[in-house]
Amino acid sequence: MDVLITVTLVIVVALVFDFTNGFHDTANAMATSVATGALKPKVAVLISAVLNLVGAFISTEVAKTVSNGIIKEGPGGVDITPVMIFAGLVGAVLWNLTTWYLGLPSSSTHALFGGLIGAAVIGAGVGSVDFGVVLSKIVVPAVVSPLVAGSVALVATFAAYRMTRNARARGSERGFRYGQTVSASLVSLAHGTNDAQKTMGVITLTLIAAGYQGSGTGPSLWVILACGLAIGLGTYVGGWRIMKTVGKNITDVQSPQGFAAETASAATILISSHLGFALSTTQVTSGSVIGAGLGKRLAIVHWGVVGRIATGWVVTLPAAALVGGVAAFIASTSTVGLVVVAVLAVAGGVTFYTLARRKPISAADVAGSSTAPAASDAALAGEVR
Template sequence: MDITLVVALVIALALFFDFTNGFHDTANAMATPIATGALKPKVAVAIAAVLNLVGAFLSTEVAKTISGGLIREGEQGIQITPVMIFAGLIGAIVWNMVTWFLGLPSSSSHALFGGLIGATIVGAGFGAIDGAVLLSKIVLPAFLAPVIAGVVAFTATKIALVLTRKSDTSQGGFRYGQIFTSSLVSLAHGTNDAQKTMGVITLTLVAAGFQSSGTGPEFWVIVVCALAIALGTYMGGWRIIRTLGTRITDVSPPQGFAAEASTTATILASSHLGFALSTTQVASGSVIGAGLGKDRRAVRWRVAGRIAIAWLITLPAAGLVAALAELIARIGPVGIAIDAAIGVAVIVTIFVRSRRSVVAHHNVTDSDAVPDDASALEPKKAGTP
């Protein structure tokens, strides 16, 4: 298959992943203000989309981590091909769609990293992965960031609740404050998550010989990735917004304000340092911390436990799917076509299944499921319009 055609296919798939990243992660910024009524659902996602677009232009440090750090392109004779990246994206997209369907706020970032790692190991061996970068820039932040965000949110919630005890009117002030803090989370999300797709496209261009190794993303790559994640964000990702906003804990305006502020600080600091962390894990950690700040019994631990399990298996699960896709792709053009057909079939199947129990802007805050029951991550009433 012509290399230009393969590169075009990978870029298109990368932008679709960027789109899924957008609607998968809208909840990170807007779940709590929607849950507390600080913002109307459609207004919230529109604000998030615009600020994701802006944020994507503010930093490229995370993109460089992916395009020139995680995979040792060009070192010791290692040759990463666009086909490997294609397989990695298949793994990431499939896992993103599965967790979106289940309403699980899992990590789009770790799905992407898992996909790239799984495909690269099959295609080029373990030596193609820079273990030091994987540990310092991805694994350690994955464990530390949500804990740090949770501790900050816990502390901020304690302070906020003391303030609201002195004045009932301050609840309204925190509700307005949520508009500001949730907007900052959206901006921060753009500075971190949009960079990951930029890094993937840049890695593809380098692997195909269309761009020099060690260089950052081209301006046109920044533009198309910013637009893709903004469009995905505007689509809402309502299933995950429901889980993060109403299933983990009942969020009050002071808690929402505290959670969003801690999420913003953690993400912006990580983007500055080039840490490709999961904004979803940070946001979830902040919500749990905010719940603990009110009362440990306010956190629905069975739901939090399911989310934690999703965190743990995301990287290996996406890696396994990508590894299988890479094995099939090694057949040649027919294998690539098979991968594409299977990927499309999975996406369409999940979408069709999701229409049986629709969650959208009009019912995202409905409490029609027992929060800590086995069905907590799914709407209880099938066929909801």
């Protein structure tokens, strides 16, 4: 198949991934604000979509990590081909759709990197991946960032309830809700600076691999704009399934907790974006919500839900790598193989969409006050006094 056609196909699939990243990660910014009633669902996703687009233009450090760091470059250029990148994206998109259907806030970041790593290993060998960069800028931030964000949210929530006498002081609840409008907006802006850049990096890597762009260069303006629009549009669609999990099922989120969680998330993501760390914004926000739950009652977190989320975190990268590797093996055989992978990817997407339509979750299911399910851990919970 002509290289230009393959590159075009990769760019299209990359933007599809960016779109799925948008609706998959809407919950990162707006779940707690919607759950506490600080923002209406449709207003929340509109604000988030616009700020995701704006955030895409703020920095390109993460994009450079993706395009120039993970895949090794040699004298003749990168060792990965557009076909392999296409296969990796297929793995990432299918995993995103799987976890979206399950309402599981897994990492789109790790799905993307897992897919690319699996495809690169199968197509170009283990030596094509710089595992030092993977460890320092992906794995380590994945472990540390949710702990840092969760700790900050825990302390901030504890302090907020202390200062406002468990949020019962006159006007305090309303004040925190107004504050959530700002803090949730900051998370959306931060999300754009981190997650939109990952797709920019993939497209840039494809253009370098195909010889359309010089080795070591950053994303072009049209790439930044296209990725910003794709993730913004996906965000506006609204990932209600995952938003329900983050906003209602992890802990019974109230406005002071939501404000603390969102502020901790925004700070962690923005600092990491500046340093070029391609961290998982999903893990950061989930860690913040857990910390906020602990900060209020010291134990009122539904650990069964947290366990499911943690399992998803652990499984995401290897699962996407497996799908990406298999897709690379098939797509690299011939043009027919490439077409087969494309058809299977479309069929998978249609299947998940059809299944989701049978048990729809809408904005109405996540709006208003949080109603987290009862858990046996709640019996051990004690109000901060």
